[in-house]
Amino acid sequence: MAIKSILVIEDDRFIGEMYVRSLQRAGYDVDWMVDGSDGAVAARNKPYDLIMLDIMLPEKRGSEILAELRGDNKDLIPHTRVIVLTNFEQDDESRLAMEHNVDAYLIKAEITPRKLLETIQELDKLPPLGSEQQ
Amino acid sequence: MDCRRANIWRESIVVGVPDEAQKREQELKVRDYWPRTRKRALLLTIGMELILTIVASLALLLAGFEYNSVEFLFVVVAIIAASLGVNIVLMNILLSPLKDLSDALTHVSGEPSDVVAPNSTSPARRIDGLEPLLELIYGLSSQRGVSALSTDSEQENILKRALDQIDGGFMICDEHGKIVYASENAPVKEAQDESKELKLIFDTDLPFDDWLAQCREKEVKSQRTWLRVPDGLVGDPDRKIYDVIASYEKGSTAPVVISTYNRSADYQPEDDQLDFISFAAHELRGPVTVIRGYLDVFREELENPTIDARETSALLSRLIVSANRLSGYITNILNASRYDRRHLKMNLHEHTLAQVYAMIADDMGMRASTQNRLLTVSLPSDLPTVAVDPSSLSEVFSNLIDNAIKYSNEGGTVSVGASVDGDFVKVSVLDHGIGMPGNVVSNLFHKFYRSHRSRETVAGTGIGLYISKAIVEAHGGVIEVKSEEGKGSVFSFSVPIYASVADKLAASDNSNQAIIRKGSEGWIKNHAKFRG
Helix, strand or coil, X not given: CCCCEEEEECCCHHHHHHHHHHHHHCCCEEXXXXXXXXXXXXXXXXCCCEEEECCCCCCCCXXXXXXXXXXXXXXXXXXXXXXXXXXXXXXXXXXXXXXXXXXXXXXXXXXXXXXXXXXXXXXXXXXXXXXXXX | CHHHHHHHHHHHHHXXXXXXXXXXXXXXXXXXXXXXHHHHHHHHHHHHHHHHHHHHHHHHHHCCCCCCCHHHHHHHHHHHHHHHHHHHXXXXXXXXXXXXXXXXXXXXXXXXXXXXXXXXXXXXXXXXXXXHHHHHHHHHHHHCCCCXXXXXXXXXXXHHHHHHHCCEEEEEECCCCCEEEECCCCCEEECCXXXXXXXXXXXXXXXXXXXXXXXXXXXXXXEEEEEEEECCCCCCCCCCEEEEEEEEECCCCCCEEEEEEECHHHHHHXXXXXXXXXXXXXXXXXXXXXXXHHHHHHHHHHHCCCCCHHHHHHHHHHHHHHHHHXXXXXXXXXHHHHHHCCCCCCECEEECHHHHHHCCHHHHHHHHHHCCCEEEEECCCCCCCEEECHHHHHHHHHHHHHHHHHCCCCCCEEEEEEEEECCEEEEEEEECCCCCCHHHHHHCCCCCCCCHHHHHHCCCCCCHHHHHHHHHHHCCCCEEEEEECCCEEEEEEEEEEHHHHHHHHHHCCCEHHHHEEECCCCEEECHHHHHC
C-alpha cells in the first residue's frame, strides 16, 4: 500500500512549514498539527498512511501520543507508519519503549526535506509495522 | 520471633561463664511458676485428704464402729475415694485460669518452653472472665515488643534508630527478594498488596532481581555492587542516585541484605552537565535543521522555480533568523562558561537604550513576525543615557524577547518598554503567554533550570536567564520577574544612568573588573564603589 496521506505533528513553525511544503510538492496529501492534543485527535480520526511525530510538543508529548495510539496490547493505527522526528537524543526509557512501536526514529538536523522524501520512499517498499504484528 | 528468642536464650546459657550459667539455672523463671504451683496444690490436697481420713475414722470409731469391721473399712475407703475425686476436679477447675495466666506470661516472656499461648477469645475464657486479662498481657507485651523481658530489645531499638539515620538505606529480603525490613530512608515503595518493593531503576545487564534469581540457582554466598542507580526518572525533583551493595547467603535468617548509599550530591552535578550537553545539542540543532532544510528548498527552487520574489525573501528571512538564533545560543554557552570561570568582562560606556536595541532590532522583529507574534518596542528618546556594555546588554534583550516569544501563544503580543527608576533605567519585557507558578519563578535564574513545562515541551539549555542575570548584575543592576499562571510574565532589568556612575567609571578605566571582588560562590559586585 503506497503512502499517500501524511499527518505532520510539529510545533516549530519554520520546520513544520518546510516539511509540509516539500511533501506537498512531492504530491502527498498533508495535514499539519502544531500541538500534541490536536495531533492525537487528528491521528485517531483519520486513517493516515504516515504520521511524522515530534517529541517535544506543547500540550502532549510525542511519546504520550504514541502510547495512546500504540500501547503494549493495542494498536489503533495498524496500517499507519510512524516516523519520530526529533532533535532530542537521550537514552531514557520512553525512547527505548518508543523504538519498538515506530518505523523510524530520525534526528531532524540530519534530515533535510530531500532526505525525508527518500526515507518515505524507502518505507513504502516495506510492509507497515502494524501488519507485521497482526 | 519466639523461635529466634529461644535460640538466643539457649546460646547465652551455653556460651556463658559456667558459674553464671548455674546461677541463672537456679534463678526462678516465669515458666517454672505453673509446675511449682500445681505440685504444691497436689501435695496440699493429699495432705488435707489424710487429715480428713483420720478425722473421719476417729468419728466412726467414737460412733461405735469396730475398727476391724467390714463396714468401717468400706466407709473409710468410700470417703477417701469420693473426696479425692472431688478435690482433684475442683482443683483443676479453680486453678485453670491460673494456668492460662501463667502460660500467657511464659509465652510473652520469650523463655524457651513448650507452652502454647492460650487463645484469649475462646468461649471458655469468656465464661471464666479471663479474656480481658489475657488481652491485657498480650497488649502490654506487644507495646513493649514481644521480647519485653529481654535486654536484646534495647539493642535492637538502638540499632534500628541508627539505621534510620543513615542517608541511604538498609534492607533485608527473603530468598525471593521480598522485603522483610527496610530502614526509614531506604528507597522502597509500597506495592499493590501493601508489601514493600525496591524503588530503584537498574539500567544494567544484570538488575537486582536477575542477580538474585541467579544467586538462588547457583550461589551459596555472593555480593554485587551497582553504581549510579537512580530511584526516579530524569526530571523528577526528588530523584536520588545511589550506590547499591547487595549480599546473598543461602539459608541464612537474613538471606539478602541490601545497603544503599545516597550519592546524589556527587552524581547530580555530573548528570546536570550531561543533561546540559543533551539539551544544548537539542537547542543548537533547531536552527541547524531550519538552515539545512531551507537550503535544500532553495536548491530545489533553483532547479525548478515555483515561488516569486516576495516568497523567496520570506524564506530567506527564516534562514537569517535561524542563523542569528544559532549564533545567540553559542554566545550564551560561551558567556556562561566565561562567567563560571570568572572571565566575563564588561566594558561600560555611555549609550542610549535605543542604540543598544538597534543592534538587534531587525533580528528581533524578524523572529517575532516569522513566528506570528506582534512585537512592540517603546524606548522613549528622552530617557537618560546609561552605562552599559552594548553587545552584552543586547544579549539580555535578545534572551528575554526570545523567551517571551517561546512562551506566548500564536498571534500574541510581546511589549518592551523602559522608564527611569531612581539612578537606574528599568526595562521590562511583557508577554501574555502561559505564565509560571511561584515555585518555578524562584528557580528561574539558576543554571540549567528549566521549568516543569518547558522541560516537557520546549527544550532550552536553561542558561539564557542565568547568563542574563550575570550580565545585568555585572552592570550593577537587578533582573526580576513577575508571573501569573495562564496570564503571562513580565521580566524586567535595570541598568545605571550614566551620569550617576560616570566618575567611578572614569576612575576604573570603564571596566567592571574593579567593581567586582571574588566571593566563595563566584564574584560579587561591589555596589558601594559603583553607587558612591
